[in-house]
Amino acid sequence: MRWKRWLRNVLIVVVLLLAVVLVGGHFLLRSAYAARKAESLLRERLGADARIEHVAVDLFGSTTVRNVALHEPEATTPWLKLDQLTANVSALDLLRGAINDATIKVRGAHARLHFDSGNRLLTALPEPSSDTAQGSAPAVQLEEGELTVDQDGRPPLTLSGVTGTLKQEGQGWHVEGDVKDPQWGDWDIRGDYDPVTKAATMRLSTDRTDVTRKRLRSLPFVLPAIWDQVEVEGPTRVVLTLTLGGSKGFGYRVEVEPLGGRVFVHSIGLEATESAGTAVAEDGLVTLRKLKGKSAGGEVEANGDLDFRPDPWKLDIRASTRRVDLQTFTKTWPSLPEQIRKISGKLTGSAKLMLTISDHLSIDGEGEGRVDDAPSWT
Numbered sequence: 001m002r003w004k005r006w007l008r009n010v011l012i013v014v015v016l017l018l019a020v021v022l023v024g025g026h027f028l029l030r031s032a033y034a035a036r037k038a039e040s041l042l043r044e045r046l047g048a049d050a051r052i053e054h055v056a057v058d059l060f061g062s063t064t065v066r067n068v069a070l071h072e073p074e075a076t077t078p079w080l081k082l083d084q085l086t087a088n089v090s091a092l093d094l095l096r097g098a099i100n101d102a103t104i105k106v107r108g109a110h111a112r113l114h115f116d117s118g119n120r121l122l123t124a125l126p127e128p129s130s131d132t133a134q135g136s137a138p139a140v141q142l143e144e145g146e147l148t149v150d151q152d153g154r155p156p157l158t159l160s161g162v163t164g165t166l167k168q169e170g171q172g173w174h175v176e177g178d179v180k181d182p183q184w185g186d187w188d189i190r191g192d193y194d195p196v197t198k199a200a201t202m203r204l205s206t207d208r209t210d211v212t213r214k215r216l217r218s219l220p221f222v223l224p225a226i227w228d229q230v231e232v233e234g235p236t237r238v239v240l241t242l243t244l245g246g247s248k249g250f251g252y253r254v255e256v257e258p259l260g261g262r263v264f265v266h267s268i269g270l271e272a273t274e275s276a277g278t279a280v281a282e283d284g285l286v287t288l289r290k291l292k293g294k295s296a297g298g299e300v301e302a303n304g305d306l307d308f309r310p311d312p313w314k315l316d317i318r319a320s321t322r323r324v325d326l327q328t329f330t331k332t333w334p335s336l337p338e339q340i341r342k343i344s345g346k347l348t349g350s351a352k353l354m355l356t357i358s359d360h361l362s363i364d365g366e367g368e369g370r371v372d373d374a375p376s377w378t
Contacts, residue, residue, distance in 0.1 A: 154218070234260065286308070315357065
């Protein structure tokens with residue numbers, strides 16, 4: 001039975017060759033060669049300077065990538081670091097191109113974006129090829145992420161505990177998740193990116209966080225002088241929306257809704273506690289809507305627009321009071337004649353004011369009111 005012996009020997013050789021291929025492929029796909037191939041692929045698809053420390057691709061299992069860093073051209077410090085990336089994609093899947101239905105998990109993403117003092121993004125982000133940007137791609141699950149916004153002239157703002165999902169919707173991308181930061185609390189994240197217009201929108205919101213003047217002044221992009229004029233302290237609902245790229249370029253919107261805290265409008269000396277309403281700062285314009293609260297033993301309400309875009313700044317405000325103690329209410333008013341300050345009683349009235357703020361304060365306006373419970377003069 002020489003043919004059987006021959007067939008047996010052939011099978012043994014085939015098995016040995018297959019074993020060698022599998023073992024060799026196993027070590028090859030876990031070697032520095034695999035990392036260099038992955039770097040080359042990222043450079044080709046993303047147009048980014050990618051550096052990868054370790055790649056492990058199983059022939060029939062999954063893929064693991066560790067210590068990924070994306071650098072700007074000629075930069076020594078990466079703007080994006082990924083501690084670990086795993087995907088349920090095998091070497092055979094990669095060869096067949098069957099990755100669109102895969103699930104990619106990223107643990108420990110650390111992104112740092114650098115802006116100048118004029119809100120211009122200085123970080124050179126990757127520019128994917130048109131095929132990559134508009135082609136289909138698997139969803140990405142993010143765990144234990146961290147985002148740092150580093151703006152010239154201000155301390156960096158870091159949000160940690162970022163978790164979310166990035167997925168393709170039509171020709172664009174959508175991100176949805178949350179932030180659990182030990183300093184800033186819990187926030188929801190929503191964002192969209194259009195690869196055709198290169199416009200991105202990011203929205204962070206929280207139903208309740210404790211804010212202070214110092215915290216608000218530490219927010220990037222927003223002119224710090226805004227929070228010098230409109231001071232909010234205490235529990236607050238906050239919505240922060242950022243836009244970047246596209247036809248409109250950069251823009252921001254910060255919506256602050258006090259939940260019973262303190263609000264102080266410095267230019268008119270209006271202070272209220274147990275306050276409600278909204279204050280919105282959007283690209284240098286602040287709007288106050290139905291801002292009301294307790295003040296000087298009575299009640300106050302204010303609506304207005306504070307425009308920081310022209311020079312000098314303009315404040316158009318409409319305010320009303322109900323039975324506030326006149327002397328207490330007016331003690332912080334600028335340029336009030338002394339004889340007026342001595343008048344006591346309960347003030348109920350309304351006023352429409354136009355303020356011009358430069359190196360000095362100019363006030364123009366009109367109003368009406370009455371003072372109750374004033375002492376009789378003899």
